[in-house]
Amino acid sequence: MGQLNMGIPLALIIGAIAIGATMISIWRREGRLRAQRELLRRAYELGEEILGAASAEQILINLRVVAPKIFGVTHVELYLYNRHAKTLDAVDGAVTDAASIPLGAPPAGPQAGAVACFHYRTLLAIPDTSRSPFPVAGEPGAEPRSLLFVPMLAQGEVVGVLEMHRHDRARDFSRDEQALAQHLGNQIGVAVKLLDQRSVREQLFRTEKLAAVGQLISGIVNDLQTPLAAIANLAQGAGDLAMIASEARRASEIVTRLVGFAGVGQARPQPVEMNALLRSLIEFREREWKVRGIRIHSLLAEEPITVMGSRSQLEQVFLNLLVHAEQSLSDSSEKLITIRTSLIARLVLVEIGYSGPKTTADPFSRRPDEGTTGLGVCRSLITGHGGEIRLVQPAAADPVFQIELPCSREKPGAPAPENGRNGSHLMTALIIEPAEVIQIQLRGLLAGRGYRVVPVKNADEGLDLAQRLRFDAVFCSVHAPGLNWVETAEQLKGRVGGFVLLSDSYDADLAADFEGEGRFVLSKPVDEKQLDHVLDALK
Numbered sequence: 001m002g003q004l005n006m007g008i009p010l011a012l013i014i015g016a017i018a019i020g021a022t023m024i025s026i027w028r029r030e031g032r033l034r035a036q037r038e039l040l041r042r043a044y045e046l047g048e049e050i051l052g053a054a055s056a057e058q059i060l061i062n063l064r065v066v067a068p069k070i071f072g073v074t075h076v077e078l079y080l081y082n083r084h085a086k087t088l089d090a091v092d093g094a095v096t097d098a099a100s101i102p103l104g105a106p107p108a109g110p111q112a113g114a115v116a117c118f119h120y121r122t123l124l125a126i127p128d129t130s131r132s133p134f135p136v137a138g139e140p141g142a143e144p145r146s147l148l149f150v151p152m153l154a155q156g157e158v159v160g161v162l163e164m165h166r167h168d169r170a171r172d173f174s175r176d177e178q179a180l181a182q183h184l185g186n187q188i189g190v191a192v193k194l195l196d197q198r199s200v201r202e203q204l205f206r207t208e209k210l211a212a213v214g215q216l217i218s219g220i221v222n223d224l225q226t227p228l229a230a231i232a233n234l235a236q237g238a239g240d241l242a243m244i245a246s247e248a249r250r251a252s253e254i255v256t257r258l259v260g261f262a263g264v265g266q267a268r269p270q271p272v273e274m275n276a277l278l279r280s281l282i283e284f285r286e287r288e289w290k291v292r293g294i295r296i297h298s299l300l301a302e303e304p305i306t307v308m309g310s311r312s313q314l315e316q317v318f319l320n321l322l323v324h325a326e327q328s329l330s331d332s333s334e335k336l337i338t339i340r341t342s343l344i345a346r347l348v349l350v351e352i353g354y355s356g357p358k359t360t361a362d363p364f365s366r367r368p369d370e371g372t373t374g375l376g377v378c379r380s381l382i383t384g385h386g387g388e389i390r391l392v393q394p395a396a397a398d399p400v401f402q403i404e405l406p407c408s409r410e411k412p413g414a415p416a417p418e419n420g421r422n423g424s425h426l427m428t429a430l431i432i433e434p435a436e437v438i439q440i441q442l443r444g445l446l447a448g449r450g451y452r453v454v455p456v457k458n459a460d461e462g463l464d465l466a467q468r469l470r471f472d473a474v475f476c477s478v479h480a481p482g483l484n485w486v487e488t489a490e491q492l493k494g495r496v497g498g499f500v501l502l503s504d505s506y507d508a509d510l511a512a513d514f515e516g517e518g519r520f521v522l523s524k525p526v527d528e529k530q531l532d533h534v535l536d537a538l539k
Helices: 002-051 056-071 110-120 175-235 239-262 274-291 311-328 375-384 436-448 459-468 485-492 508-514 528-537
Strands: 075-082 087-090 100-102 124-126 146-154 157-166 270-273 295-299 306-309 336-344 347-354 388-392 400-406 428-432 452-456 473-477 499-503 519-523
Touching: 002 056, 002 175, 056 075, 056 157, 056 175, 087 110, 100 110, 110 124, 110 146, 110 157, 146 175, 157 175, 270 274, 270 311, 274 295, 274 311, 274 336, 274 347, 306 311, 306 400, 306 436, 311 336, 311 347, 311 375, 311 400, 375 388, 375 452, 400 436, 428 436, 428 459, 436 452, 436 528, 452 459, 459 473, 459 485, 473 485, 485 499, 499 508, 508 519, 519 528
Parallel strands: 295 336, 428 452, 428 473, 473 499, 499 519
Antiparallel strands: 075 087, 075 157, 087 100, 124 146, 146 157, 270 306, 336 347, 347 400, 388 400
């Protein structure tokens, strides 16, 4: 009986110890889980900050603040691949010992690990550099004790290397930490790609704004140079007014430099062979398409097709459209882009089709910083070339971008025709015509003669543009919606170089009553010889 009474307390003690051990184990496990959840939360927040960063420098700042707490390191470096120089460039190159690491002949020390990580496209973890057979040891006392190199991958391409190290002691990076580091490196790679695409969009947007500034400055030049020249001529005969002549010449020089800065002189159209331009873009994107599994079906016309315009602007437009097509194929099982060129009634038609999903929103209405390709800027540039762009989405076929541009008789390499027949500035014409067929025909004829063309479909919109922009000629239909053509001509009197009325057929009485003092009448469809006669009269 006494032995039984002695056994009960012992069992209770053993049970209590077991329960306590279990609770301690559960508490420790909960503590580890809480720590892991906290690390994952920090890593998630860091990834969000990286994807929203405005520059690579901002990405590095975020990494240096948060990554040491997640991975237990003391320092972080970020290297971006420079495909032109074939180097890994440090983001903070101004304060880093190795601002640029050559990939062909890497230096000794930790930078050799970054190069190996880039070439082999795999994570490289070195817990203790003093025991590592890999040649990453630097100067004694200055080398890091542990290193972690992570390739930054985006769309199958290594865009750089993330380096993290610890100086004071060796550190073994677990498999979970290495997987998390690789996930973070891939997020950085995607962010860097997005920054590059954003830079392209911003450059395209700046091109549009510079074109508008150039037009404004061109108008200022025309308004200022005549009175400045008159002042200089009048002041030549008076010795006391020599200072006026000097200042007038100085003002004229300032205006000339302003024109050169705005690039107005570079806006003169040149012959551009579209098939050659598109082939060069296909070659440029071919490697990216192979990596992403995208097939290209090229149906470019065999004969040369030439348009008048800016080659650089047209390259930007079509590269932008191709990038939009690539991004639309990201979730498609069949990744195919079709490019076709053809010549229809003196109009160049370029079609870019892709096997991606259809969209219900107007892609051209998005601002460049909201979408991914800035298609609204593309439309503005194509319109400035006298063309038209649209997205066609047939019910039983793939989406297709259709770009129409007026064909030119000039050949690439030939001298560009003087714009507006006088070469003084880039001539601009406003077309107010609701009939699309006539609008396309007239756009093609004018653009082929070196004019920049702005088409609208109603008189009210045309009057609004004429108040804000300078037009050398206005072509207005007798059937234009809005304000009638008589009042439209009266409103534009003195604001434009010439007003051309487009009638349905030749009307001798109308021509006799209306023509004169910069006013003309043309019948539709427009005859080229009659158009040339009007343009010559507008010199």
